[in-house]
Amino acid sequence: MSNQAPTPLVLGTQSFESRLILGTGKFSSVDTMIKAVNASKTQLVTVALKRFNKDRAEDDLFAPLSSLPSVTIMPNTSGARTAEEAFNAALLGRELTGSAFVKVEIHPNPHHLMPDPIETHEACKRLVKENFIVMPYMPADPVLAKRLEDLGCASVMPLGSAIGSGQGLSTQALLELIIRDSSIPVIVDAGLRAPSEAAAAMELGCDAVLVNSAIAVAANPSAMAEAFAGAVDVGLNARHAGLMSRHTRAQPSSPLTSFLSDTPQS
Amino acid sequence: MMNLTVNGDLFEHSGPPSLPSLLTALDAQPDQVAVMLNNDIITKDNYSTVRLSENDTLEIMMLVGGGSAS
């Protein structure tokens, strides 16, 4: 409805006012990343797990992110190539952060990083049973989306285009089908380059967007984070305001409804 | 002296065969890592009770940046 009050994004048991989720990779420094997180007003960030290396102790994100009280940490399984690896990564992530959220990402092919639908489905099945709030990164496939919903995932996160490609919503037609059929939140993950694309995703009917590279590699990450936050709001507002019709009001020469009488039948 | 595999590399541990002692030797803060010992996750409350043995394999993980693009 056009006069709708803003409704929160509900993921599992938790509600979020912000509909922008941030990835924390590729930033030039932890400090730059934290500033961008603050500027974006995000309430959910995803982080990766890596083998501990004492020489890179300054890379640790647990301490700086834990100091942000309004931000929920969502460990991801990046680096996993199988369901088994993703499952272990998720358990480790929960052990480390105490967060029930997990972003399942399994991309075995290092050239294009496309998610493996079969391993993703298997990992989600196991993680739902372990009471995780499961958020799978997935190909923009409408059938897979319903299969993951059936498992009990908290959202689906189809890709807008390949990770880091900045090609925007190249999967738009498929995203529309996913959005139409889904009963759980649909979050576009990967591929966004410009805030206008985030707005377009929200106008289309997405419930949130996840952005990383576009903010991390911007000349001014904090300013770009703020721009994305604004774009997400704009897109959502536009959708609630009701977009105008695309088709025209042209009337055919022989009307389709001329067979109708005006008298009510009794 | 005890031979362990830590994060894929051989590590000779000279302290007591406990996890806190190993983490100290590695310069790791216990609350900033998660530990998998021979494919089992070790929860924080079990750190002090777990005993390490010769040839154990450990994965010690930390949180780093990564999102839709790692």
Next chain:
Amino acid sequence: MTTEAPPDWVQADPWLELAEHADDHDVDRALGQNHHTEDDFAALISPSASTRLEELALRAKSLTQQNFGNTISLFAPLYLSDYCSAGCIYCGFSSDLDKPRRRLDLAEARRELEAMKNKGFDEILLLTGDRTKFADADYLIEHTAQAAEVVSHVSVETFSMTTPEYESLAAAGCTSIALYQETYNPEVFKTTHRWGPKSNYNYRIEAPARALEAGIRSISLGVLLGLANPFSDALSTFRHARALQSRYWRSGIAISFPRIRPQLGGFSADTPVSDRQLAQIIFAFRICLPEASLTLSTREPAAYRDGLAGVGINKMSISSKTTVGGYAEPTDATGQFEISDERDIPTFCAALRERNLEPVFKSWDAVYR
């Protein structure tokens, strides 16, 4: 148990205000969407949208064409039995009506099926009254299995069943179930369904989900238009369809649009639905559920059916008998309701072809079941 309000998932009340008072902008917005919410559906059945029926019809036609091509699927009903244990106030089979009752045995049904098959039908809808010892689940399962030997597509319209019964029906070759709630208004439901198994509102409203759970491939929903507020019932039907579509996403959804017709017992509609109102409701369903199969029966007059063929409607019954039997041998028994479009198959098919629509008698083969 008395039901005061329909279950939340089919509740229409929150949208009734919009269905009555939507303005031009609401209608614009509804027409502009690709994915339609309850708000859009409400706007499209509003008085405001009724002044833009031609626009709705254009959209409905283009979506029908997009999803079904230039075809109309044809099927015919076969009434197996008119024994009935229910007291539905509007129905010619109601158990208090003093009329001779009859049921077909397997041999009689086979003759009817062969006669229908010879006329070209390959999709047949088997019907009975509410559950009796003369026509129970086992009877239907037997007849379904036989019908599946003769035609490719067997649908069943009968009493609500248990999940195991639906499983047996599916195994026997039933591919779709028609099960109409008649009205989603619990009070009207109670006064119009006076006795018998069907008077259990909640058991009936859950039946489509049981059927799909049991592996029936598609479900046909509907209300008897004229029984209660048609706009509220249309909204509830839409919500019911959506809920099923979301949970049983592998299944097909169909909607039928029966209007109250004269029948034995002399019941007339409390809230009659005009030609324009029915057309508007059909257009709203086509726009908001583009892939759903929308059916119009021979209850409706020929000119009306011709007008809606391909403009929202993609499936129709023809050459219908609403008596038990009647295809193989003529009968003078009274039917469930009076049919209005009495054209024979060649005449009707010619009328469709004149509108550039190809009649299709067969939709699919149950090869893999």
